Amino acid sequence: MADGRPVARRSDVAPGTTRRVLVNGVEVLLCNVDGTIYAVEDVCTHDGAPLDQGELEGSCIVCPRHGARFDVTSGAALTLPAVLPLPTYPVRIEGDAVYVDV
Amino acid sequence: MIGAGGTLGLMATELQVTAPGIIEDYRHGFHDPEDKYVFKSDKGLTREIVERISSMKNEPAWMREFRLKALELFLSKPMPTWGDTAALSEIDFDDIHYFVKATGEQGRTWDEVPEDIKRTFDRLGIPEAERKFLAGVSAQYESEVVYHSVREDLEKLGVLFCDMDTGLREYPEIVKKYFATVIPPGDNKFAALNSAVWSGGSFVYVPPGVEVKTPLQAYFRINSENMGQFERTLIIADKGSKVHYIEGCTAPQFSTSSLHSAVVELIALEGASIRYTTIQNWYRNIFNLVTKRAVAHKDATVEWVDGNIGSRLTMKYPAIYLVGEGARGEILSAAFAGEGQHQDAGAKVIHAAPNTTSVVTNKSVSAHGGKTTYRGLVEVLPGAVGAKTRVKCDALIMDERSSSDTKPTMKIQEQRSTVEHEASVSKIGEEQLFYAMSRGLSEADATAMIVNGFFDFFVKELPMEYAVELNRLIKLEMEGAVG
Numbered sequence: 001m002a003d004g005r006p007v008a009r010r011s012d013v014a015p016g017t018t019r020r021v022l023v024n025g026v027e028v029l030l031c032n033v034d035g036t037i038y039a040v041e042d043v044c045t046h047d048g049a050p051l052d053q054g055e056l057e058g059s060c061i062v063c064p065r066h067g068a069r070f071d072v073t074s075g076a077a078l079t080l081p082a083v084l085p086l087p088t089y090p091v092r093i094e095g096d097a098v099y100v101d102v
Numbered sequence: 103m104i105g106a107g108g109t110l111g112l113m114a115t116e117l118q119v120t121a122p123g124i125i126e127d128y129r130h131g132f133h134d135p136e137d138k139y140v141f142k143s144d145k146g147l148t149r150e151i152v153e154r155i156s157s158m159k160n161e162p163a164w165m166r167e168f169r170l171k172a173l174e175l176f177l178s179k180p181m182p183t184w185g186d187t188a189a190l191s192e193i194d195f196d197d198i199h200y201f202v203k204a205t206g207e208q209g210r211t212w213d214e215v216p217e218d219i220k221r222t223f224d225r226l227g228i229p230e231a232e233r234k235f236l237a238g239v240s241a242q243y244e245s246e247v248v249y250h251s252v253r254e255d256l257e258k259l260g261v262l263f264c265d266m267d268t269g270l271r272e273y274p275e276i277v278k279k280y281f282a283t284v285i286p287p288g289d290n291k292f293a294a295l296n297s298a299v300w301s302g303g304s305f306v307y308v309p310p311g312v313e314v315k316t317p318l319q320a321y322f323r324i325n326s327e328n329m330g331q332f333e334r335t336l337i338i339a340d341k342g343s344k345v346h347y348i349e350g351c352t353a354p355q356f357s358t359s360s361l362h363s364a365v366v367e368l369i370a371l372e373g374a375s376i377r378y379t380t381i382q383n384w385y386r387n388i389f390n391l392v393t394k395r396a397v398a399h400k401d402a403t404v405e406w407v408d409g410n411i412g413s414r415l416t417m418k419y420p421a422i423y424l425v426g427e428g429a430r431g432e433i434l435s436a437a438f439a440g441e442g443q444h445q446d447a448g449a450k451v452i453h454a455a456p457n458t459t460s461v462v463t464n465k466s467v468s469a470h471g472g473k474t475t476y477r478g479l480v481e482v483l484p485g486a487v488g489a490k491t492r493v494k495c496d497a498l499i500m501d502e503r504s505s506s507d508t509k510p511t512m513k514i515q516e517q518r519s520t521v522e523h524e525a526s527v528s529k530i531g532e533e534q535l536f537y538a539m540s541r542g543l544s545e546a547d548a549t550a551m552i553v554n555g556f557f558d559f560f561v562k563e564l565p566m567e568y569a570v571e572l573n574r575l576i577k578l579e580m581e582g583a584v585g
Contacts, residue, residue, distance in 0.1 A: 062288065063288070065288070066288055066289050066290070067175075067289050067293075069286065079284070080283070080284050080395065081289065081395075081423075083425055083452065083483065084483060
């Protein structure tokens, strides 16, 4: 659960960009898809390394190492070499504050 | 005349062995004059060349963007830091023609194919192969498929079998849906290179429930010196369908290195079955760096049958992702490394669903100072309950100068699975040889017989004319091997 503190400012995550934050010890990637912010775990399920240097194309985050694609709205793995989905987390926006429940 | 697979026997008498293991006149070492080319790009790779390839092919915007993005990935990715890095460092990416277009129009019937190209294919036995038993022939000459035909009954069944360029042009929805979903351009440096400059290769779609009874075949050939060949193959077997695809490769003799970097994607949807058979016989200056990967959905079966002979360096690890319950994968591979050659081949299987099964069998022979490496991965992901896998790799070393490495990796993240691994390395037995020679065989014949026996599990999985070719090829490779 969120400890009540915001994890980022909404304005820090412009549309089409991502931002990596630490929430209760979990590395979370905030992704702004056309104005809506989604939160997924910042770990590629293929090789266990972070996704935050990858490009956000629409609602897909592309792993910078081997090109695996995930839909950040559902966590689903869309292309190999990833098979398992990304864990996703509920996001709450209050004013400019972004809260993530982990 | 035995067809595509049997040409080796026809030309075998032209070989001259001047020293043990050194084949002076390579049987497919003929060149055609290159002045007939319609277009040949400058050496080296730039954004302009990639754009030129895309515009010459009249591709849709998404493919052009795909290529350009892949080019950026290729340029940004470092060379592999594993494997035979010394040999890899010999590749000069600026000394390669990335696109050669041999003829303006694609021939539909044999008569329409230009005379000099036809001569080349005649020597390779393509028309014979078609007449005899093949469902369709798709022969790749340089970067473009120049001759292509599909038998009428296949068309009636709704099976699509054409070159990848035609596939993109005529079936854009299917291509866009599946292209690069199995091997994204960012997968590795050479997949990125292929994605940027791909040309030719095969596109196959088998509709639900259709069983293609005769194998589909493609024949690849590199002719132009310093030309990379970057074919792209995509095979989709829809629900409950079945297909067997065969490719065979030869290349003529070159003085400097040439690069072959293909991408092959197989998709077996629910209950479908794909077998993909490859026999590669590259000349010893070719770098053969290929990414092959298949995905098998629920109750689907994928089989890779992969024979690697020749090339300077081969790095090839056919992979199967078993993503649906009950999916089955099998990888059979055989490698032969002669003088100055390194066969770095293996297999990868990822069990990502319950009750999936796989079998990996690899056999390699190194002779005349050649080197073989088995590099394999078996991964059982969490939740793949009841997964079963068996890996067996055997290496045969023919002499003191040759060597072999076995590098299996196993990542098992599910306790309720069964994993078996078995490996052996052996040297050809003096007693075996002595016995065979005491029965009247020459040393070369005895050696070839022992090696053929070692490869027997693989050869018996091949269509007859390929089996004949492989046995003859091994015999040629073994000439003067011991002594």
